[in-house]
Amino acid sequence: MVPDERKIFDNGSHQNILLEDYGHGEMVQANVHFIVDNGQGMILDPGGHKVFKHLLSEIGGLIGIDNLKYIFLSHQDPDIVAAINGWLMTTKATALSSVLWIRFIPHFGVDKLVIDRIKGIPDEGTIVRLGSTELYIIPGHFMHAPGNLQVYDPVSKILYSGDLGASLGQDYIYVENFEEHIQYMEGFHRRYIPTSKVLKAWVRMVRELDIETIAPQHGAIIKGKENVNKFFDWLENLECGIDIMEDVYKIPTKTFEG
Ligand code: FE
Numbered sequence: 613m614v615p616d617e618r619k620i621f622d623n624g625s626h627q628n629i630l631l632e633d634y635g636h637g638e639m640v641q642a643n644v645h646f647i648v649d650n651g652q653g654m655i656l657d658p659g660g661h662k663v664f665k666h667l668l669s670e671i672g673g674l675i676g677i678d679n680l681k682y683i684f685l686s687h688q689d690p691d692i693v694a695a696i697n698g699w700l701m702t703t704k705a706t707a708l709s710s711v712l713w714i715r716f717i718p719h720f721g722v723d724k725l726v727i728d729r730i731k732g733i734p735d736e737g738t739i740v741r742l743g744s745t746e747l748y749i750i751p752g753h754f755m756h757a758p759g760n761l762q763v764y765d766p767v768s769k770i771l772y773s774g775d776l777g778a779s780l781g782q783d784y785i786y787v788e789n790f791e792e793h794i795q796y797m798e799g800f801h802r803r804y805i806p807t808s809k810v811l812k813a814w815v816r817m818v819r820e821l822d823i824e825t826i827a828p829q830h831g832a833i834i835k836g837k838e839n840v841n842k843f844f845d846w847l848e849n850l851e852c853g854i855d856i857m858e859d860v861y862k863i864p865t866k867t868f869e870g
Contacts, residue, residue, distance in 0.1 A: 614674070617785055620825060620833065621768035625650050626745065628768045630785070630833070631670055634663040641780065642691045643829050645772055647765055649743025651675055654682040655705075656763060656772055657829050660694035668702060680705045681742060684749075686774035686829065687757035688713040693720055700726035708733055708740070708749065712759025733761055748821075752776060755814060756804040769824035775804065776814075777843065779831030787834045790842040796831060806853040815844045 614629050621628040631644040644667060645656040653675045658667055671680055680703045685693055687710065696707060701723060709717060711732030718727060737749045745767050752762040755776045763772040779796035787793045805811060826834040826843055834843050 620770060620827060620835075623767070626743070626767045628765065628770055628827075629674070630827070631655075631667055634666040635659065640691060641830055643827070643831070643833075645827055645829075646671065646674070647742065647747065647763075647768075648675055649745045649767070651679055652743040653680045654684055654740075654742050654747065654763075655680060655699075656684045657686050657692040657774070658683060658695060658699060659691055661698070664695040664698045668698075677703050682740065683707040684761075684763055684772075685709040685713070685717075686752070686762060686772075687760045688716055689757070689775075690720075692829070693717055696720055696730070697722045697726070700729050705729070706731055708761075710753075710757075710759030710761050711735070712757075735759075737761060750817070752814065754806050754810040756806070764818075764821055764823070766822070769822055770827050771818060771821065771823045771825070773826050773828045775800075775829055776847075777826050777828035777831075777834060779828070782832055784832055787832045787839055790834070790839045790846075793832065793834075794846060800830075801847075801850055802852045802856065804853075805850075808851055808853075808855050811847045811850060811852070815848050819844060 618630045620630060627648040629646040631646050635642055642659050644658055647654045683699050683705045685707055696717060707730040709730060709732060711734055714730060714732040717730060733749055735751060737751050739746050739748055748764040750762050750764055752760040752774055760774060762774050778800050780800060782796045823840050824837060826840055834840055
């Protein structure tokens with residue numbers, strides 16, 4: 613049984629579930645999202661080895677392993693891709709990744725038998741069919757990875773934003789007060805997003821979509837159009853990356869103390 617607070621959306625035939633958080637200890641907190649339409653599933657950013665077997669059995673219980681159709685990889689980081697070989701060996705799913713990472717992902721150790729089931733998505737994104745609906749794979753490049761994709765689900769109106777919207781340190785699943793929440797997002801976005809120019813271009817694109825919820829890969833979920841719009845406004849005006857850290861490019865003078 614999925615607890616209500618982990619069901620982001622459910623209309624009977626279509627569900628959007630935030631899977632149980634099995635990652636503790638030294639790992640950065642990571643959300644693993646799951647979309648089901650008419651019994652077919654897509655898992656998003658399934659993470660590494662420590663969480664793999666727990667997630668696999670959770671999905672087995674929810675829809676049956678053979679009904680997992682897609683493994684979506686927003687970018688190439690280990691908290692997203694590290695267990696990809698296990699996922700491909702134990703399911704029939706197809707993995708979707710930016711075409712930029714197709715020759716890098718095999719370094720995580722991918723068996724020859726399954727490597728052809730990792731498919732490269734071009735920079736402009738695409739549309740994939742899940743159950744009786746279509747999901748939009750949209751460009752999220754440079755946020756933070758140069759090849760970075762996101763998923764928009766038009767049924768639930770959820771935008772799965774990957775690392776964009778990531779927050780660290782708060783103790784709630786859903787954002788109530790956006791202004792209060794900024795403090796948990798700010799550090800990550802200022803350091804990991806390379807330039808404010810990319811944020812402006814992205815916001816221009818996503819404002820064309822009907823979005824009720826932003827579901828990032830780390831931290832709290834932003835629900836409701838008012839908060840979603842506040843998030844877009846905040847991003848549009850955020851200074852980040854090279855725009856604020858040109859000063860760092862100096863030869864170091866201090867010895868590393870360990
Ligand atoms: Fe990342």
